[in-house]
Amino acid sequence: MSKPDQDEAATRRFTAEITELAEKYRRILQQQGDWMADDDGFRVMHPMVIGKAFQEMMTKALEEPRDLIRDQVAYWTKMGEVWQRAARRVLAEEPVDPVVTPAPEDRRFKNDAWTDGPGFDLLKQVYLLTAGHIQSSVGKVRGLDEHTRKKLSFYTRQFVDAMSPANFALTNPEVLNATVESRGENLVKGMNHLLEDIERGRGHWSLKLTDLEGFKVGETLAVTPGKVVFQNEMMQLVQYTPTTETVRQRPLLIVPPWINKFYILDLRPQNSFIRWAVAQGHTVFLISWVNPDKSHAGKTFEEYMKQGPLTALDVICEATGEKKVNAIGYCIGGTLMGVTLGYMAAKRDRRIASITFFTSLLDFSDTGEISVFIDEEQISLMEEHMNRVGYLEGHHLADAFSMLRDNDLIWSFVIRNYLLGREPMPFDILYWNSDSTHMPAAMHSFYLRNMYQKNLLSKPGGITIGGVPIDLGKIKIPTYYLSTREDHIAPWKSTYTGARLLAGPVTFVLGGSGHVAGVVNPPPSAKYGYWTHDGLPESPDDWLAAATPHEGSWWGDWDGWVTQFGGKRVPARQPGDAPLAAIEDAPGSYVKMRIS
DSSP states (O other): OOHHHHHHHHHHHHHHHHHHHHHHHHHHHHHHHHHHHTOOOOOSSOHHHHHHHHHHHHHHHHHSHHHHHHHHHHHHHHHHHHHHHHHHHHHSOOOOOOSOOOOTTOOTTOSTHHHHSHHHHHHHHHHHHHHHHHHHHHHTOSSOOHHHHHHHHHHHHHHHHHTOGGGSGGGOHHHHHHHHHHTTHHHHHHHHHHHHHHHHTTTSOOOOOSOTTSOOBTTTBSOOOEEEEEEOSSEEEEEEOOOSSEEESSOEEEEOOSSSOGGGGSSSGGGOHHHHHHHTTOOEEEEEEOOOOGGGTTOOHHHHHIIIIIHHHHHHHHHHOOSOEEEEEETHHHHHHHHHHHHHHHTTOOOEEEEEEESOOSOOSOOGGGGGGOSHHHHHHHHHHHHHHSEEOHHHHHHHHHHHTHIIIIIHHIIIIIISOOOOOOOHHHHHHHSOOOEEHHHHHHHIIIIIITOOTTSTTSSEETTEEOOGGGOOSOEEEEEETTOSSSOHHHHHHHHTTOOSOEEEEEESSOTTTTTSOOGGGOOSOEEEOSOOOSOHHHHHHHOEEEOSOSHHHHHHHHGGGSOSEEEOOOTTOTTSOOOEETTOSGGGOOOO
16 A cells, blocks of 8 residues: 555544544533432542541641741752753763652653653653652641541542653653654544543443453353352352362362452462362352342341351351361451351351461451541441442442552553553453442441441450350461461551451461462462461561561462361262252352443
């Protein structure tokens, strides 16, 4: 094709794309009224809460203006040095050291142009210096309570991260190059992606992190064979098909979180903990929670316990004829199992032989940055919203968790999807992360107030479930407690404190990486490593200082531990055998319920 023909074809394609954008924009405008009619204005970062926090900060700052003045002088002194060195680099053509550099983990400025180009290097340093100054000044304001200080630090970080020059087309060298090379096609594609995200979220910005068509639950994810052998309005109980001729006598019950879907433990065959556990000879049962709607608004934490693990124990014991099982609780599923075990201890119910916690909080005294969303004002706003809707929508939870790692989970995708116009890559964990779930109003209110806000679970008799005061100190069964070193949802030092509340023998293990990747760490990957220590000293730092590091996955270490409580080998049990009939194939229908 000749050059004029190529140009003409490119022009036609560009015109068609613009026409498509205009049509999408028109359609969104038409639907906006319907979307807004169901929006009461609730946000996890509520403008009113943010405004009050900064108003209090300014009042306190003006009471002691000397600190602000001192910081301003230091800032402008440094800024002058930045400009002087930039001038020497350009005019004298001499190499100069930067005044400020990105943190080693900051990937926003990895492109060589941010260092090689004098203009972009200057822009980067001006931004980093200004961002650091703003955050430092906010952090030094005197007279603020600790919670308000944490909120201000968090809000300020959201602002300065959003203002990064990497997030704007005209100040990002990689985007500028892509725009020139593609004649602006990257920005057209990016705008198309933005409109698709707004339309898919029904007016709520639903940032696409991965190829949502690249996976399908039950076909490419959650494919470990099994059957649903029981269900009620809260959960389906899945029993997995054995792959060994004999199995351990005691079955294994897995209680996953209901904040996300269970298949984080059953992604693809190569990284499925469930498939691996089946291959080790466990008869695996798993709770698949319902994705609640308005009809579940009144469901309580107690009902999650009674219709979840307690019912599952009844069913498993009936199905296998066994009197005891080993159990695993992950995240809030682990918190639920802590409550359940406290309840069972009071009732002298000894059907659980051992318990394993994956990244679970029992002591909520320090929950990390997620605590910025937890105070009376914000919980009341959330309750008002949940009472109207019946639940907390999944996208609000997704927003909160994404903001904890905003550069990784928000701004990097803004640059890739909208400014560079690229299609998101298929990634199983990000697909799971995008598969949101709702939280029933009654349960979530109880959880936030009693666990996060008041930390009552850590106190003997602090909460009462089913008329039973819960005392974690009455739990005497053997425990394997896995935490992960970079967990930003269940900080490992807090989970360690929770582990020390239990009265039985506790094996505490610290994995590498974070809340998800540190758990989904199959042996063949040889990633991250883990630490072990026989003792449980008062200080988590003392524990780590004396711990032994190991390469690879902790999965084998756990299996060696739980083998002690597995009993003898017995013939493999097939799901659906009497007395339970199979209802449907795994992974079941509950987990396939998807919300936007």
